[in-house]
Amino acid sequence: MRTALVAAVAGAVVAFLLGLLTFGVQATVHPHDVPLAVVAPPPIAERVKAADSPEVDLKVVGADEARTLLADKEVYGVLEISPGKATIRLNPAVNPSGTQVAQQVLTGVAQGAGLPVGVEGQVVSAAERTAPLAASALLWVGGMISGLLFVVLKGRRLRLLSAVTTAVLVVGSVTGLLAWWGVTVSAKTLSFLLAVAVSFALLQAGLFKQLGIRAMGVLGILYLMAPAVAGQVPELLNPAYKAVLWSWTPFRFSAEGLRSLMYGGSIGAEWWVFGGIALAGLVLLLAGKEAQPDRADGVVDVGVHEADGLPRPERQHTA
Structure with missing residues (x-):
């Protein structure tokens, strides 16, 4: 009874820990402070800053700085707004999950400004x-x-x-x-x-x-x-x-x-x-010695020889 209970509890504990360390990671996914860069003229830049939220960290920067941040993987995507259009720039070397989030968020920002949006970046299979x-x-x-x-x-x-x-x-x-x-x-x-x-x-x-x-x-x-x-x-x-x-x-x-x-x-x-x-x-x-495997019959060899005069296990017999 005790062995059965211990085995059952061990199985439940292992299942809980593995769930916590594996599926729990995906089950608790939620964006927070995802870094993105926006290049925009002053009136639109102010509207972009107002759209900031705990989920994303929108940085309004110049065009050169934005591309440097993207190349250095400091941001997951860049939105460049110019008269009449908006362009999303992505870096294929960035984690694809982050790139996907960046594209979704920046597309929403561009659409909120009433601009058609295009995407530039190497196509990744x-x-x-x-x-x-x-x-x-x-x-x-x-x-x-x-x-x-x-x-x-x-x-x-x-x-x-x-x-x-x-x-x-x-x-x-x-x-x-x-x-x-x-x-x-x-x-x-x-x-x-x-x-x-x-x-x-x-x-x-x-x-x-x-x-x-x-x-x-x-x-x-x-x-x-x-x-x-x-x-x-x-x-x-x-x-x-x-x-x-x-x-x-x-x-x-x-x-x-x-x-x-x-x-x-x-x-x-x-x-x-x-x-x-x-x-x-x-x-x-x-370092150290090789780990010694347990013997198949469950008897651990402790190095005692017959010359020591100690009794043998009952199942051992002389010839």
């Missing part, structure tokens, strides 16, 4: 919108499955070589998928994919070495919750989720870095993030 987060998740899954099989198959040697080889092969398979989907991968993007894959594989291999198959409890939960957060715009997230999950998840850094590189942008902090993850993985791989 569904595959290109999906690719950064999909590639990040697949790199994680590939390293995780390889590390798990290494433990299950009782591998002991060449764990580091296995991790690096896994990273190279998984990058090859992901790149092939992206090419099939019609997504072009530059040399710089490919090098970043490899850096992400190596860092993921090293971290996972290190955890599997230290924890054995129990590492799946950590790696599996990270996989379940991180993509749900990483694909969201921070200004749409509940502040608690933004601080507790979005701020540190490596999936966010890999997706943002890939998206920037796909459209000719540059990255900086992302290299340091994945360099740090790779270093942590190496430390785990080189």
Whole structure:
């Protein structure tokens, strides 16, 4: 009875926590202070400022400053108003969810001013919108499955070589998928994919070495919750989720870095993030002893020999 109750409670608790950390992110999405830029003559600029709300942060700036903000991904979209027309400018390197919100809001502002509105920006396919987060998740899954099989198959040697080889092969398979989907991968993007894959594989291999198959409890939960957060715009997230999950998840850094590189942008902090993850993985791989799996018969070998004169378990018999 006690075992049944404990199992039932554990299942309910795990379901609650996973729901809180995954579906809860999407269920609580609501825009707040979404940064947008507007270029407009003084009379219209005053009307735009009056339309500001807690959901959006409308910045009325000059044309050059607006384009700089957009290029630097400081805003999700720019509305340029000129006599008789309005133009929305978008940056494909910006999170597509943020771009969608920007287009909807800025279209409403233009229509409120009674102006026809057009959109300028590189057309982004569904595959290109999906690719950064999909590639990040697949790199994680590939390293995780390889590390798990290494433990299950009782591998002991060449764990580091296995991790690096896994990273190279998984990058090859992901790149092939992206090419099939019609997504072009530059040399710089490919090098970043490899850096992400190596860092993921090293971290996972290190955890599997230290924890054995129990590492799946950590790696599996990270996989379940991180993509749900990483694909969201921070200004749409509940502040608690933004601080507790979005701020540190490596999936966010890999997706943002890939998206920037796909459209000719540059990255900086992302290299340091994945360099740090790779270093942590190496430390785990080189530190301590291999995790010892439990024996199949439930008996733990404590290193006592017959010469110690201690009694054997009843089920052991001499020849």
